[in-house]
Amino acid sequence: PVEKFHYRLHFVHSVAVMRLQNPPVNSLNLDFLTEFCITVEKLEMDKSCRGLILTSNQPKVFSAGLDIMEMYEKSPESCGEFWKAVQEMWLKLYGSNMVTIAAINGSSPAGGCLMSITCDYRIMADNPRYSIGLNETQLGIVAPFWFMDTMMNTVGHRTSEIALQLGLLYSPSEALKIGLVDQLVPEDQILTTATQTMTKWLAIPDHARQITKSMMRKPTIDKLMSNREVDIQHFVNFITKDSIQKSLGMYLAMLKKRKS
Ligand code: CO8
Numbered sequence: 001p002v003e004k005f006h007y008r009l010h011f012v013h014s015v016a017v018m019r020l021q022n023p024p025v026n027s028l029n030l031d032f033l034t035e036f037c038i039t040v041e042k043l044e045m046d047k048s049c050r051g052l053i054l055t056s057n058q059p060k061v062f063s064a065g066l067d068i069m070e071m072y073e074k075s076p077e078s079c080g081e082f083w084k085a086v087q088e089m090w091l092k093l094y095g096s097n098m099v100t101i102a103a104i105n106g107s108s109p110a111g112g113c114l115m116s117i118t119c120d121y122r123i124m125a126d127n128p129r130y131s132i133g134l135n136e137t138q139l140g141i142v143a144p145f146w147f148m149d150t151m152m153n154t155v156g157h158r159t160s161e162i163a164l165q166l167g168l169l170y171s172p173s174e175a176l177k178i179g180l181v182d183q184l185v186p187e188d189q190i191l192t193t194a195t196q197t198m199t200k201w202l203a204i205p206d207h208a209r210q211i212t213k214s215m216m217r218k219p220t221i222d223k224l225m226s227n228r229e230v231d232i233q234h235f236v237n238f239i240t241k242d243s244i245q246k247s248l249g250m251y252l253a254m255l256k257k258r259k260s
Helices: 030-045 076-094 111-117 145-155 157-166 172-178 187-202 206-225 228-239 242-259
Strands: 007-012 015-020 051-056 099-104 121-125 183-185
Touching: 007 030, 015 187, 030 076, 051 187, 076 111, 076 145, 076 206, 076 228, 099 111, 099 187, 111 145, 121 172, 121 187, 145 157, 145 206, 172 183, 183 187, 206 228, 228 242
Parallel strands: 015 051, 051 099, 099 121, 121 183
Antiparallel strands: 007 015
16 A cells, blocks of 8 residues: 555555545645646556546545635636646546546535546445535636536536536435436445446456547547646636635635534
8 A cells, every 4th residue: 555645545456546635625735636646647657557446535525626725815826836737637537548436435526526527437425415516606616618528528518507507516316317427335335336347347458448538538638738728827817806716715704604
């Protein structure tokens, strides 16, 4: 097992199991994303590693999505650097040659949902207290086109229109119904199920599966690849607006208040 600051990594045969561990809620901050991308890149280059299972080592939460503190009252430079790291995470995962499976053992809003839908297959713990979805509009922010594209590639255009405009967070059974996740299992079976599913996917010859995956995802990936700088500028201009900062501030206050 490899113990890193933000995750634990262990290998079962040719499969890496990564347990995200950024307390309390696995929010995706710059440090986390940087470490995560370096690790995924290493796994990608390691010929003996053919599959990656992503899961959480934190109770109740898979990932709370992007760290709002990275977008709140930050300089345009920091926002730009942060956004580049978010793009990088998406590019690494969505374009991975490995079989990627999300074992979603907790809530997975916004960036957490994005991370899940970059994977080839999603298994979620059947706990009605958990939810998953792209809830950006509820924060007064707009999911960028590549979040939308990934969602549309997963659940189709019509369902995405509703999901994204309303910023819906779905319960596991609703998520299964719309195809946002592929399978529900009791929480204590999530890793064994992920491992069994992985075995099935790895039985397909790598080259044929990889080319197929790449053909299906390439247009979506190319769209961001050819627009990375513009997308960063767009994000920075948007997120640093007074009105957007105000929305984020209100959302943060709501998160704190909900707690007390
Ligand atoms: N970022 C920063 N801090 C967070 C986040 C987050 N995403 N989520 C939770 N926290 C903080 C809470 O404020 C709280 O802080 P404190 O202890 O100081 O009060 C602490 O983490 C623990 O949170 P909770 O007490 O709420 O923990 P629970 O276990 O009760 O709930 C949840 C866990 C369900 C994950 C809940 O915290 C939650 O709903 N969080 C918000 C999730 C969210 O809405 N994330 C959206 C982030 S935006 C994003 O990912 C995409 C943005 C795309 C940008 C496009 C712009 C152009």
